[in-house]
Amino acid sequence: MNDGVDEAGWDVEPGDEIEPVVQAVGRLLRVCREAAGMSVSELAEALGYGEDMIRKIERGARIPRPELLDRADQLLKAQGHLRAFMEDMRKARYPKKVRELAELEGRAVEMLLYGSHNIHGLLQTPEYARTLFEMTQPALSEDVMERETAARMARKAVFECEPTPTLSFVQEQVTLERPYGGKMVLRRQLEHLLEVAQLRNVTLQVMPTDREEHAGTQGLIQVLKFADGTAIGRSDGAFNGRPVSHPKDLRILELRYGMIRAQALTPRESQAFIERTLGRL
Template identity: 65%
Template sequence: METTTATGGVDEPGWDVDPDDEIASVVEALGHQQKRWREAAGLGVAEFATAMGYGEDQVRKVERGARIPRPEYLDRADEVLGANGFISAMKEQMAKARYPKKVRELAKLEERAVELSLYSNHNIHGLLQTEEFAWALLSTWRPALSKSELERAVAARVARQSVFERSPAPELSFVQEEVTLRRPIGDTMVLRRQLERLLEVGQLSNVELQVMPTLRGNHPGTAGLIEVLKFGDGTAIGRSEGAFASRPVSSPRQLRVLELRYGIIRAQALPPGESLAFIEQVLGET
Protein backbone atom coordinates (compact mmCIF):
# COMPACT_ATOMS: atom_id res chain seq x y z
CA MET A 1 0.00 0.00 0.00
CA GLU A 2 1.84 3.08 -1.26
CA THR A 3 1.26 6.73 -0.56
CA THR A 4 2.15 9.72 -2.72
CA THR A 5 4.65 12.34 -1.55
CA ALA A 6 4.08 16.07 -1.79
CA THR A 7 6.44 16.19 -4.80
CA GLY A 8 4.41 13.57 -6.64
CA GLY A 9 6.77 10.65 -6.09
CA VAL A 10 5.57 7.38 -4.57
CA ASP A 11 6.53 7.05 -0.92
CA GLU A 12 7.58 3.87 0.85
CA PRO A 13 8.89 1.60 -1.92
CA GLY A 14 9.39 -1.15 0.64
CA TRP A 15 10.13 -1.92 4.28
CA ASP A 16 12.66 -0.40 6.66
CA VAL A 17 15.66 -2.56 7.59
CA ASP A 18 16.76 -3.33 11.13
CA PRO A 19 20.51 -2.58 11.01
CA ASP A 20 21.15 -5.36 13.53
CA ASP A 21 19.46 -7.94 11.30
CA GLU A 22 21.83 -10.24 9.42
CA ILE A 23 19.83 -9.63 6.25
CA ALA A 24 20.92 -5.96 6.30
CA SER A 25 24.12 -6.78 4.40
CA VAL A 26 22.14 -8.28 1.51
CA VAL A 27 19.90 -5.21 1.26
CA GLU A 28 22.95 -2.96 1.45
CA ALA A 29 24.59 -4.85 -1.42
CA LEU A 30 21.49 -4.28 -3.57
CA GLY A 31 21.58 -0.58 -2.74
CA HIS A 32 25.22 -0.35 -3.80
CA GLN A 33 24.44 -2.17 -7.04
CA GLN A 34 21.60 0.23 -7.85
CA LYS A 35 23.84 3.22 -7.12
CA ARG A 36 26.56 1.93 -9.49
CA TRP A 37 24.02 1.40 -12.27
CA ARG A 38 22.54 4.86 -11.65
CA GLU A 39 25.91 6.57 -11.77
CA ALA A 40 26.90 4.62 -14.87
CA ALA A 41 23.72 5.90 -16.52
CA GLY A 42 24.74 9.46 -15.69
CA LEU A 43 21.72 10.10 -13.46
CA GLY A 44 21.69 12.05 -10.23
CA VAL A 45 19.47 10.91 -7.38
CA ALA A 46 16.83 13.55 -8.14
CA GLU A 47 16.72 12.67 -11.85
CA PHE A 48 16.51 8.98 -11.10
CA ALA A 49 13.77 9.49 -8.52
CA THR A 50 11.72 11.50 -11.01
CA ALA A 51 12.13 8.83 -13.69
CA MET A 52 11.19 6.15 -11.18
CA GLY A 53 8.14 8.00 -9.86
CA TYR A 54 9.39 7.69 -6.27
CA GLY A 55 10.43 10.32 -3.75
CA GLU A 56 14.11 11.24 -3.69
CA ASP A 57 14.42 10.37 0.00
CA GLN A 58 13.10 6.89 -0.68
CA VAL A 59 15.66 6.27 -3.42
CA ARG A 60 18.43 7.35 -1.05
CA LYS A 61 17.17 4.92 1.59
CA VAL A 62 17.29 2.05 -0.87
CA GLU A 63 20.80 2.97 -1.98
CA ARG A 64 22.19 3.08 1.53
CA GLY A 65 20.54 -0.24 2.42
CA ALA A 66 18.01 1.22 4.85
CA ARG A 67 14.95 0.00 2.95
CA ILE A 68 13.93 -3.32 1.40
CA PRO A 69 12.45 -2.43 -2.01
CA ARG A 70 9.28 -3.96 -3.36
CA PRO A 71 9.31 -6.12 -6.52
CA GLU A 72 7.67 -3.37 -8.60
CA TYR A 73 10.37 -0.93 -7.51
CA LEU A 74 13.11 -3.31 -8.65
CA ASP A 75 11.43 -3.88 -12.01
CA ARG A 76 11.08 -0.13 -12.55
CA ALA A 77 14.72 0.52 -11.55
CA ASP A 78 15.88 -2.20 -13.95
CA GLU A 79 13.88 -0.59 -16.75
CA VAL A 80 15.01 3.00 -16.06
CA LEU A 81 18.67 2.04 -15.72
CA GLY A 82 18.72 -0.47 -18.59
CA ALA A 83 20.15 -3.08 -16.24
CA ASN A 84 19.10 -6.00 -18.46
CA GLY A 85 17.50 -7.92 -15.60
CA PHE A 86 20.39 -7.65 -13.13
CA ILE A 87 18.37 -5.56 -10.68
CA SER A 88 15.11 -7.43 -11.23
CA ALA A 89 17.00 -10.64 -10.49
CA MET A 90 17.25 -9.51 -6.86
CA LYS A 91 13.50 -9.86 -6.34
CA GLU A 92 13.71 -13.34 -4.84
CA GLN A 93 16.37 -12.30 -2.34
CA MET A 94 14.44 -9.18 -1.40
CA ALA A 95 11.26 -11.23 -0.98
CA LYS A 96 13.05 -13.32 1.62
CA ALA A 97 14.59 -10.24 3.21
CA ARG A 98 11.14 -8.79 3.84
CA TYR A 99 10.28 -11.60 6.23
CA PRO A 100 10.42 -10.41 9.83
CA LYS A 101 13.49 -11.97 11.42
CA LYS A 102 11.56 -14.46 13.53
CA VAL A 103 9.63 -15.68 10.48
CA ARG A 104 12.70 -16.11 8.26
CA GLU A 105 13.96 -19.32 9.87
CA LEU A 106 10.47 -20.84 9.75
CA ALA A 107 10.21 -20.03 6.04
CA LYS A 108 13.60 -21.68 5.40
CA LEU A 109 12.43 -24.82 7.18
CA GLU A 110 9.17 -24.92 5.23
CA GLU A 111 11.10 -24.58 1.97
CA ARG A 112 13.21 -27.64 2.87
CA ALA A 113 10.47 -29.84 4.27
CA VAL A 114 9.21 -32.85 2.33
CA GLU A 115 6.37 -33.44 4.78
CA LEU A 116 4.47 -30.96 6.96
CA SER A 117 1.91 -31.88 9.62
CA LEU A 118 0.05 -28.87 11.01
CA TYR A 119 -2.72 -28.68 13.60
CA SER A 120 -4.37 -25.33 14.35
CA ASN A 121 -6.90 -24.88 17.11
CA HIS A 122 -7.21 -21.09 17.37
CA ASN A 123 -6.80 -19.57 13.89
CA ILE A 124 -6.59 -20.83 10.34
CA HIS A 125 -2.97 -21.79 9.74
CA GLY A 126 -0.83 -19.09 8.12
CA LEU A 127 -0.05 -21.25 5.08
CA LEU A 128 -3.77 -21.43 4.35
CA GLN A 129 -4.70 -17.78 4.88
CA THR A 130 -5.73 -15.44 2.08
CA GLU A 131 -3.98 -12.08 2.03
CA GLU A 132 -7.07 -10.18 3.15
CA PHE A 133 -7.76 -12.68 5.94
CA ALA A 134 -4.15 -12.38 7.14
CA TRP A 135 -4.48 -8.59 7.09
CA ALA A 136 -7.68 -8.68 9.15
CA LEU A 137 -6.23 -11.22 11.59
CA LEU A 138 -2.92 -9.45 12.14
CA SER A 139 -4.79 -6.17 12.59
CA THR A 140 -6.21 -7.59 15.82
CA TRP A 141 -2.78 -7.90 17.44
CA ARG A 142 -2.05 -5.75 20.46
CA PRO A 143 0.02 -3.68 20.75
CA ALA A 144 -1.18 -2.78 17.27
CA LEU A 145 1.31 -3.15 14.44
CA SER A 146 2.27 -0.03 12.53
CA LYS A 147 1.19 0.17 8.90
CA SER A 148 4.70 -0.78 7.75
CA GLU A 149 4.94 -3.67 10.23
CA LEU A 150 1.50 -4.93 9.21
CA GLU A 151 2.33 -4.80 5.49
CA ARG A 152 5.59 -6.64 6.06
CA ALA A 153 4.00 -9.32 8.23
CA VAL A 154 1.20 -9.96 5.72
CA ALA A 155 3.61 -10.02 2.77
CA ALA A 156 5.83 -12.51 4.56
CA ARG A 157 2.90 -14.77 5.44
CA VAL A 158 1.61 -14.79 1.87
CA ALA A 159 5.09 -15.35 0.43
CA ARG A 160 5.50 -18.50 2.54
CA GLN A 161 2.64 -20.03 0.60
CA SER A 162 5.02 -20.68 -2.29
CA VAL A 163 5.31 -24.08 -0.56
CA PHE A 164 2.23 -25.07 -2.60
CA GLU A 165 4.09 -24.38 -5.85
CA ARG A 166 7.21 -26.40 -5.12
CA SER A 167 8.31 -29.26 -7.33
CA PRO A 168 8.50 -31.96 -6.22
CA ALA A 169 5.57 -31.07 -4.02
CA PRO A 170 5.82 -31.75 -0.28
CA GLU A 171 3.16 -33.79 1.48
CA LEU A 172 0.97 -31.43 3.51
CA SER A 173 -1.44 -32.40 6.25
CA PHE A 174 -3.63 -29.80 7.96
CA VAL A 175 -6.12 -30.28 10.76
CA GLN A 176 -8.26 -27.25 11.57
CA GLU A 177 -10.56 -26.93 14.55
CA GLU A 178 -14.13 -26.18 13.53
CA VAL A 179 -14.08 -22.87 15.43
CA THR A 180 -11.37 -21.53 13.11
CA LEU A 181 -13.78 -21.86 10.20
CA ARG A 182 -16.49 -19.91 11.97
CA ARG A 183 -14.58 -17.13 13.76
CA PRO A 184 -15.63 -13.92 11.94
CA ILE A 185 -12.21 -12.47 11.14
CA GLY A 186 -12.78 -9.47 8.86
CA ASP A 187 -16.20 -9.07 7.29
CA THR A 188 -18.44 -11.78 5.87
CA MET A 189 -16.87 -11.68 2.40
CA VAL A 190 -13.36 -11.99 3.85
CA LEU A 191 -14.43 -15.13 5.69
CA ARG A 192 -16.27 -16.52 2.67
CA ARG A 193 -13.23 -16.07 0.42
CA GLN A 194 -11.09 -17.70 3.10
CA LEU A 195 -13.36 -20.73 3.19
CA GLU A 196 -13.27 -20.89 -0.61
CA ARG A 197 -9.48 -20.87 -0.42
CA LEU A 198 -9.58 -23.85 1.96
CA LEU A 199 -11.77 -25.76 -0.49
CA GLU A 200 -9.34 -24.94 -3.30
CA VAL A 201 -6.26 -26.07 -1.36
CA GLY A 202 -8.07 -29.16 -0.13
CA GLN A 203 -8.40 -30.37 -3.74
CA LEU A 204 -4.62 -30.50 -4.27
CA SER A 205 -3.29 -34.03 -4.63
CA ASN A 206 -0.49 -33.49 -2.09
CA VAL A 207 -2.74 -31.90 0.55
CA GLU A 208 -4.93 -33.54 3.16
CA LEU A 209 -7.16 -31.02 4.90
CA GLN A 210 -9.23 -32.21 7.84
CA VAL A 211 -11.64 -30.57 10.24
CA MET A 212 -11.86 -31.39 13.95
CA PRO A 213 -15.51 -30.93 14.99
CA THR A 214 -16.05 -28.99 18.19
CA LEU A 215 -17.98 -31.96 19.59
CA ARG A 216 -14.74 -33.97 19.67
CA GLY A 217 -13.79 -32.69 23.10
CA ASN A 218 -11.52 -35.52 24.19
CA HIS A 219 -8.42 -35.20 22.04
CA PRO A 220 -4.78 -34.12 22.64
CA GLY A 221 -5.11 -31.01 20.49
CA THR A 222 -6.63 -29.15 23.41
CA ALA A 223 -3.06 -28.37 24.49
CA GLY A 224 -2.57 -26.12 21.46
CA LEU A 225 -0.98 -25.83 18.03
CA ILE A 226 1.23 -28.65 16.73
CA GLU A 227 3.70 -28.47 13.82
CA VAL A 228 6.01 -31.23 12.61
CA LEU A 229 8.28 -30.73 9.59
CA LYS A 230 10.24 -33.63 8.09
CA PHE A 231 13.20 -33.23 5.73
CA GLY A 232 14.69 -35.29 2.94
CA ASP A 233 17.71 -36.33 4.99
CA GLY A 234 15.52 -38.08 7.56
CA THR A 235 15.70 -35.33 10.19
CA ALA A 236 12.70 -33.46 11.53
CA ILE A 237 11.73 -30.54 13.74
CA GLY A 238 8.53 -29.91 15.63
CA ARG A 239 6.82 -27.49 17.95
CA SER A 240 3.73 -27.46 20.11
CA GLU A 241 2.20 -24.86 22.35
CA GLY A 242 1.44 -27.62 24.82
CA ALA A 243 4.84 -29.31 25.05
CA PHE A 244 8.50 -28.53 25.72
CA ALA A 245 7.77 -24.92 26.68
CA SER A 246 6.69 -24.24 23.07
CA ARG A 247 10.33 -24.49 21.93
CA PRO A 248 11.29 -26.18 18.64
CA VAL A 249 12.49 -29.75 19.23
CA SER A 250 14.36 -32.23 17.06
CA SER A 251 15.26 -35.22 19.24
CA PRO A 252 13.54 -38.51 18.28
CA ARG A 253 12.07 -38.85 21.78
CA GLN A 254 10.49 -35.41 21.74
CA LEU A 255 9.28 -35.75 18.16
CA ARG A 256 7.57 -39.03 19.05
CA VAL A 257 5.42 -37.15 21.56
CA LEU A 258 4.29 -34.66 18.94
CA GLU A 259 3.73 -37.32 16.29
CA LEU A 260 1.69 -39.39 18.74
CA ARG A 261 -0.54 -36.43 19.51
CA TYR A 262 -0.90 -35.47 15.87
CA GLY A 263 -1.69 -39.04 14.86
CA ILE A 264 -4.53 -39.22 17.39
CA ILE A 265 -5.83 -35.83 16.25
CA ARG A 266 -5.92 -36.95 12.60
CA ALA A 267 -7.70 -40.16 13.55
CA GLN A 268 -10.38 -38.26 15.47
CA ALA A 269 -10.89 -35.51 12.88
CA LEU A 270 -13.26 -35.85 9.93
CA PRO A 271 -11.72 -37.62 6.91
CA PRO A 272 -10.57 -35.28 4.10
CA GLY A 273 -13.65 -35.81 1.91
CA GLU A 274 -16.07 -35.25 4.79
CA SER A 275 -14.00 -32.26 5.88
CA LEU A 276 -14.39 -30.54 2.50
CA ALA A 277 -18.12 -31.20 2.62
CA PHE A 278 -18.18 -29.72 6.12
CA ILE A 279 -16.36 -26.58 4.93
CA GLU A 280 -18.85 -26.25 2.07
CA GLN A 281 -21.65 -26.47 4.63
CA VAL A 282 -20.07 -23.71 6.76
CA LEU A 283 -19.59 -21.60 3.63
CA GLY A 284 -23.29 -22.00 2.83
CA GLU A 285 -24.17 -20.84 6.34
CA THR A 286 -21.89 -17.78 6.18
Protein backbone atom coordinates in the same frame (compact mmCIF):
# COMPACT_ATOMS: atom_id res chain seq x y z
CA MET B 1 5.27 12.15 -6.03
CA ASN B 2 4.75 9.84 -3.07
CA ASP B 3 6.97 9.70 0.00
CA GLY B 4 7.93 6.06 -0.53
CA VAL B 5 6.85 4.95 2.95
CA ASP B 6 4.92 1.94 1.70
CA GLU B 7 5.83 1.74 -1.95
CA ALA B 8 9.61 1.86 -2.01
CA GLY B 9 10.43 -0.94 0.40
CA TRP B 10 11.11 -1.61 4.08
CA ASP B 11 13.86 -0.78 6.55
CA VAL B 12 16.51 -3.43 7.16
CA GLU B 13 16.10 -5.16 10.50
CA PRO B 14 19.18 -4.62 12.72
CA GLY B 15 21.55 -7.59 12.60
CA ASP B 16 19.67 -9.29 9.78
CA GLU B 17 21.89 -11.53 7.65
CA ILE B 18 20.44 -9.99 4.47
CA GLU B 19 21.91 -6.58 5.37
CA PRO B 20 25.13 -7.10 3.32
CA VAL B 21 23.09 -7.99 0.24
CA VAL B 22 20.87 -4.93 0.64
CA GLN B 23 23.97 -2.76 1.06
CA ALA B 24 25.47 -4.26 -2.11
CA VAL B 25 22.29 -3.45 -4.04
CA GLY B 26 22.38 0.08 -2.69
CA ARG B 27 25.99 0.58 -3.80
CA LEU B 28 25.16 -0.83 -7.23
CA LEU B 29 22.22 1.55 -7.57
CA ARG B 30 24.48 4.49 -6.70
CA VAL B 31 27.15 3.37 -9.21
CA CYS B 32 24.55 2.96 -11.97
CA ARG B 33 23.00 6.35 -11.15
CA GLU B 34 26.34 8.13 -11.23
CA ALA B 35 27.34 6.35 -14.45
CA ALA B 36 24.11 7.62 -15.99
CA GLY B 37 24.96 11.16 -14.90
CA MET B 38 21.89 11.53 -12.68
CA SER B 39 21.66 13.12 -9.25
CA VAL B 40 19.73 11.56 -6.39
CA SER B 41 16.96 14.12 -6.79
CA GLU B 42 16.70 13.47 -10.53
CA LEU B 43 16.45 9.71 -10.02
CA ALA B 44 13.92 10.16 -7.24
CA GLU B 45 11.74 12.36 -9.43
CA ALA B 46 12.02 9.99 -12.39
CA LEU B 47 11.01 7.00 -10.25
CA GLY B 48 8.33 8.90 -8.35
CA TYR B 49 9.85 8.50 -4.88
CA GLY B 50 11.18 10.83 -2.23
CA GLU B 51 14.83 11.85 -2.38
CA ASP B 52 15.41 10.72 1.21
CA MET B 53 14.08 7.28 0.32
CA ILE B 54 16.52 6.88 -2.57
CA ARG B 55 19.37 7.93 -0.30
CA LYS B 56 18.33 5.31 2.27
CA ILE B 57 18.26 2.62 -0.40
CA GLU B 58 21.71 3.62 -1.65
CA ARG B 59 23.02 3.49 1.94
CA GLY B 60 21.65 -0.03 2.33
CA ALA B 61 19.25 1.03 5.08
CA ARG B 62 16.12 0.35 3.05
CA ILE B 63 15.10 -2.80 1.17
CA PRO B 64 13.92 -1.73 -2.29
CA ARG B 65 10.89 -3.28 -3.88
CA PRO B 66 11.74 -5.50 -6.87
CA GLU B 67 9.56 -3.23 -9.02
CA LEU B 68 11.75 -0.25 -8.14
CA LEU B 69 14.87 -2.11 -9.26
CA ASP B 70 13.16 -3.08 -12.51
CA ARG B 71 12.25 0.54 -13.28
CA ALA B 72 15.67 1.83 -12.21
CA ASP B 73 17.45 -0.76 -14.38
CA GLN B 74 15.56 0.46 -17.43
CA LEU B 75 15.93 4.14 -16.59
CA LEU B 76 19.66 3.93 -15.84
CA LYS B 77 20.39 1.50 -18.69
CA ALA B 78 21.95 -0.91 -16.17
CA GLN B 79 21.78 -3.82 -18.64
CA GLY B 80 20.06 -6.15 -16.17
CA HIS B 81 22.53 -5.70 -13.30
CA LEU B 82 19.87 -4.23 -11.00
CA ARG B 83 17.19 -6.64 -12.22
CA ALA B 84 19.48 -9.51 -11.23
CA PHE B 85 18.77 -8.70 -7.57
CA MET B 86 14.98 -8.58 -7.88
CA GLU B 87 14.39 -12.07 -6.47
CA ASP B 88 16.85 -11.48 -3.62
CA MET B 89 15.01 -8.30 -2.66
CA ARG B 90 11.65 -10.04 -2.98
CA LYS B 91 12.78 -12.50 -0.31
CA ALA B 92 14.63 -9.91 1.76
CA ARG B 93 11.57 -7.74 2.27
CA TYR B 94 9.91 -10.42 4.41
CA PRO B 95 10.62 -10.46 8.17
CA LYS B 96 13.54 -12.65 9.20
CA LYS B 97 11.37 -15.06 11.20
CA VAL B 98 9.13 -15.59 8.17
CA ARG B 99 12.07 -16.21 5.84
CA GLU B 100 13.42 -18.82 8.24
CA LEU B 101 10.04 -20.55 8.48
CA ALA B 102 9.54 -20.45 4.71
CA GLU B 103 12.98 -22.03 4.23
CA LEU B 104 12.05 -24.92 6.54
CA GLU B 105 8.65 -25.38 4.91
CA GLY B 106 10.29 -25.32 1.48
CA ARG B 107 12.59 -28.23 2.46
CA ALA B 108 9.93 -30.33 4.18
CA VAL B 109 8.70 -33.54 2.57
CA GLU B 110 5.91 -33.95 5.13
CA MET B 111 4.11 -31.53 7.45
CA LEU B 112 1.76 -32.27 10.34
CA LEU B 113 -0.16 -29.12 11.29
CA TYR B 114 -2.81 -28.68 13.98
CA GLY B 115 -4.44 -25.27 14.42
CA SER B 116 -6.57 -24.53 17.45
CA HIS B 117 -7.16 -20.77 17.31
CA ASN B 118 -6.89 -19.49 13.74
CA ILE B 119 -6.82 -21.15 10.34
CA HIS B 120 -3.24 -22.19 9.61
CA GLY B 121 -1.18 -19.60 7.74
CA LEU B 122 -0.60 -21.91 4.76
CA LEU B 123 -4.37 -22.16 4.31
CA GLN B 124 -5.25 -18.49 4.70
CA THR B 125 -6.53 -16.21 1.97
CA PRO B 126 -4.99 -12.71 1.71
CA GLU B 127 -8.18 -11.14 3.10
CA TYR B 128 -8.28 -13.47 6.10
CA ALA B 129 -4.59 -12.96 6.86
CA ARG B 130 -4.93 -9.20 6.53
CA THR B 131 -7.85 -9.23 8.97
CA LEU B 132 -5.78 -11.06 11.58
CA PHE B 133 -3.02 -8.47 11.33
CA GLU B 134 -5.56 -5.65 11.53
CA MET B 135 -6.77 -7.03 14.88
CA THR B 136 -3.27 -7.26 16.37
CA GLN B 137 -2.68 -5.19 19.50
CA PRO B 138 -0.83 -2.89 19.77
CA ALA B 139 -2.02 -1.85 16.33
CA LEU B 140 0.36 -2.46 13.44
CA SER B 141 1.19 0.21 10.90
CA GLU B 142 -0.12 -0.07 7.34
CA ASP B 143 3.43 -0.75 6.20
CA VAL B 144 3.91 -3.66 8.61
CA MET B 145 0.50 -5.18 7.82
CA GLU B 146 1.27 -5.12 4.10
CA ARG B 147 4.67 -6.68 4.68
CA GLU B 148 3.38 -9.43 6.99
CA THR B 149 0.46 -10.31 4.71
CA ALA B 150 2.70 -10.52 1.63
CA ALA B 151 5.15 -12.70 3.55
CA ARG B 152 2.43 -15.10 4.67
CA MET B 153 1.12 -15.43 1.12
CA ALA B 154 4.64 -16.10 -0.17
CA ARG B 155 4.91 -19.13 2.11
CA LYS B 156 2.13 -20.79 0.13
CA ALA B 157 4.72 -21.59 -2.52
CA VAL B 158 5.05 -24.94 -0.72
CA PHE B 159 1.95 -26.08 -2.61
CA GLU B 160 3.93 -25.75 -5.85
CA CYS B 161 7.14 -27.47 -4.72
CA GLU B 162 8.55 -30.39 -6.70
CA PRO B 163 8.40 -33.02 -5.41
CA THR B 164 5.25 -31.99 -3.63
CA PRO B 165 5.32 -32.37 0.17
CA THR B 166 2.62 -34.31 2.02
CA LEU B 167 0.54 -31.87 4.06
CA SER B 168 -1.81 -32.88 6.87
CA PHE B 169 -3.98 -30.19 8.50
CA VAL B 170 -6.38 -30.51 11.43
CA GLN B 171 -8.44 -27.42 12.20
CA GLU B 172 -10.69 -26.80 15.18
CA GLN B 173 -14.33 -26.31 14.23
CA VAL B 174 -14.39 -22.82 15.73
CA THR B 175 -11.68 -21.63 13.33
CA LEU B 176 -14.07 -22.34 10.46
CA GLU B 177 -17.00 -20.51 12.04
CA ARG B 178 -15.57 -17.33 13.56
CA PRO B 179 -16.30 -14.60 10.95
CA TYR B 180 -13.08 -12.60 11.14
CA GLY B 181 -13.45 -9.67 8.76
CA GLY B 182 -17.12 -10.41 8.08
CA LYS B 183 -19.09 -13.13 6.36
CA MET B 184 -17.69 -12.47 2.88
CA VAL B 185 -14.12 -12.93 4.13
CA LEU B 186 -15.11 -16.16 5.85
CA ARG B 187 -17.01 -17.36 2.78
CA ARG B 188 -13.99 -16.90 0.53
CA GLN B 189 -11.81 -18.57 3.15
CA LEU B 190 -14.03 -21.64 3.33
CA GLU B 191 -14.20 -21.84 -0.45
CA HIS B 192 -10.41 -21.76 -0.51
CA LEU B 193 -10.23 -24.59 2.03
CA LEU B 194 -12.43 -26.74 -0.19
CA GLU B 195 -10.14 -26.00 -3.14
CA VAL B 196 -7.00 -26.91 -1.20
CA ALA B 197 -8.62 -30.08 0.15
CA GLN B 198 -8.88 -31.36 -3.43
CA LEU B 199 -5.11 -31.44 -3.84
CA ARG B 200 -3.77 -35.00 -3.85
CA ASN B 201 -0.96 -34.19 -1.40
CA VAL B 202 -3.24 -32.46 1.14
CA THR B 203 -5.35 -33.97 3.91
CA LEU B 204 -7.68 -31.57 5.70
CA GLN B 205 -9.65 -32.60 8.78
CA VAL B 206 -11.94 -30.79 11.21
CA MET B 207 -11.97 -31.36 14.97
CA PRO B 208 -15.59 -31.00 16.18
CA THR B 209 -16.22 -28.85 19.23
CA ASP B 210 -18.44 -31.51 20.84
CA ARG B 211 -15.68 -34.12 21.17
CA GLU B 212 -15.50 -35.45 24.73
CA GLU B 213 -11.88 -36.58 24.28
CA HIS B 214 -9.28 -34.34 22.70
CA ALA B 215 -5.50 -34.82 22.51
CA GLY B 216 -4.96 -31.23 21.38
CA THR B 217 -5.72 -29.45 24.63
CA GLN B 218 -2.16 -28.13 24.79
CA GLY B 219 -2.58 -26.10 21.63
CA LEU B 220 -0.89 -25.76 18.27
CA ILE B 221 1.28 -28.58 16.93
CA GLN B 222 3.63 -28.40 13.97
CA VAL B 223 5.99 -31.13 12.79
CA LEU B 224 8.11 -30.71 9.65
CA LYS B 225 9.96 -33.74 8.29
CA PHE B 226 12.86 -33.50 5.85
CA ALA B 227 14.27 -35.78 3.16
CA ASP B 228 17.38 -36.64 5.17
CA GLY B 229 15.29 -38.21 7.92
CA THR B 230 15.55 -35.27 10.33
CA ALA B 231 12.59 -33.24 11.55
CA ILE B 232 11.68 -30.22 13.64
CA GLY B 233 8.54 -29.71 15.70
CA ARG B 234 6.88 -27.26 18.01
CA SER B 235 3.84 -27.13 20.26
CA ASP B 236 2.49 -24.29 22.39
CA GLY B 237 2.02 -26.62 25.34
CA ALA B 238 5.21 -28.70 25.19
CA PHE B 239 8.90 -28.02 25.74
CA ASN B 240 8.10 -24.41 26.75
CA GLY B 241 6.97 -23.73 23.20
CA ARG B 242 10.52 -24.09 21.84
CA PRO B 243 11.30 -25.88 18.56
CA VAL B 244 12.59 -29.42 19.12
CA SER B 245 14.49 -31.86 16.91
CA HIS B 246 15.43 -34.73 19.23
CA PRO B 247 13.72 -37.98 18.15
CA LYS B 248 12.26 -38.55 21.64
CA ASP B 249 10.64 -35.11 21.70
CA LEU B 250 9.38 -35.47 18.14
CA ARG B 251 7.75 -38.81 18.98
CA ILE B 252 5.72 -37.08 21.68
CA LEU B 253 4.43 -34.49 19.22
CA GLU B 254 3.70 -37.11 16.56
CA LEU B 255 1.83 -39.25 19.10
CA ARG B 256 -0.36 -36.32 20.06
CA TYR B 257 -0.94 -35.38 16.45
CA GLY B 258 -1.85 -38.96 15.54
CA MET B 259 -4.45 -39.04 18.29
CA ILE B 260 -5.85 -35.68 17.17
CA ARG B 261 -6.26 -37.00 13.62
CA ALA B 262 -8.00 -40.12 14.89
CA GLN B 263 -10.43 -38.06 17.00
CA ALA B 264 -11.21 -35.57 14.21
CA LEU B 265 -13.69 -35.99 11.38
CA THR B 266 -12.43 -37.95 8.39
CA PRO B 267 -11.35 -35.91 5.35
CA ARG B 268 -14.64 -36.71 3.59
CA GLU B 269 -16.70 -35.80 6.67
CA SER B 270 -14.63 -32.65 7.07
CA GLN B 271 -15.31 -31.55 3.52
CA ALA B 272 -19.03 -32.08 4.07
CA PHE B 273 -18.84 -30.05 7.28
CA ILE B 274 -17.14 -27.15 5.50
CA GLU B 275 -19.73 -27.26 2.73
CA ARG B 276 -22.57 -27.11 5.29
CA THR B 277 -20.90 -24.23 7.11
CA LEU B 278 -20.48 -22.40 3.83
CA GLY B 279 -24.12 -23.00 2.98
CA ARG B 280 -25.23 -21.28 6.19
CA LEU B 281 -23.39 -18.05 5.35
